[in-house]
Amino acid sequence: MKRIYLIGYMGSGKTTLGKAFACAAGMQFIDLDWYIEERMHRTIRELFAERGESGFREVERNMLYEVGEFENVVIAAGGGTPCFFDNIAYMNRTGDTVFLNASPEALFRRLKVAKAKRPLLADKTDEELMGFIKDGLAGRMAFYSQAKYHFDSSLLEDRRQIGESVERLRTMLEEKS
Ligand SMILES: Nc1ncnc2c1ncn2[C@@H]1O[C@H](COP(=O)(O)OP(=O)(O)O)[C@@H](O)[C@H]1O
Numbered sequence: 001m002k003r004i005y006l007i008g009y010m011g012s013g014k015t016t017l018g019k020a021f022a023c024a025a026g027m028q029f030i031d032l033d034w035y036i037e038e039r040m041h042r043t044i045r046e047l048f049a050e051r052g053e054s055g056f057r058e059v060e061r062n063m064l065y066e067v068g069e070f071e072n073v074v075i076a077a078g079g080g081t082p083c084f085f086d087n088i089a090y091m092n093r094t095g096d097t098v099f100l101n102a103s104p105e106a107l108f109r110r111l112k113v114a115k116a117k118r119p120l121l122a123d124k125t126d127e128e129l130m131g132f133i134k135d136g137l138a139g140r141m142a143f144y145s146q147a148k149y150h151f152d153s154s155l156l157e158d159r160r161q162i163g164e165s166v167e168r169l170r171t172m173l174e175e176k177s
């Protein structure tokens with residue numbers, strides 16, 4: 001079956017580490033946001049604007065159930081995916097879930113230059129962003145902590161660190177599987 005779900009807050013590295021890990025492991029990589037945009041012919045921002053967050057979450061769940069059928073795949077979930085409906089239970093039932101845990105400071109550093117495509121962050125000033133990150137992490141930890149594996153993804157700032165993180169993740173999954 002070999003289906004790995006990466007979960008964690010916005011900016012934790014799900015897309016970056018997921019892509020690199022899948023390439024090294026010879027697995028397919030699916031970013032759930034990209035998959036949603038392909039299937040709906042809408043950007044995430046457009047979906048939020050047209051359907052509201054509740055409408056986006058319905059779409060996100062339906063698309064999760066589609067990619068949950070794929071085999072030999074690394075799936076980078078969206079930051080909110082595990083926090084709605086029974087999505088975290090579904091992911092734990094259909095694959096191995098990995099919580100990418102990064103410090104609020106690392107998340108802030110990454111997200112302050114990458115707000116545009118994230119509707120939840122788009123109107124936040126840098127001053128508001130750190131508080132939003134800390135509150136969001138605290139509110140979602142009950143879901144993220146249900147992951148089978150927990151991985152420190154604070155070191156993803158360049159290709160060397162990404163490569164090292166890929167190897168650390170492979171070792172962790174091989175040792176504990
Ligand atoms: N190798 C990198 N070098 C510099 N910044 C990076 C790198 N990888 C990720 N980032 C920053 O972190 C942000 C979040 O990474 P990403 O993989 O998109 O996380 P997620 O999918 O969990 O939201 C990126 O938008 C970028 O700003």
Ligand SMILES: O=C(O)C1=C[C@@H](OP(=O)(O)O)[C@@H](O)[C@H](O)C1
Nearest residue numbers: 009010011033078079080118119
């Ligand atoms: O945390 C969230 O609720 C969201 C995270 C985003 O994905 P990333 O975690 O890849 O940014 C995307 O699904 C949407 O903007 C909502």
Ligand SMILES: [Mg+2]
Nearest residue numbers: 014015033076
């Ligand atoms: Mg992502």
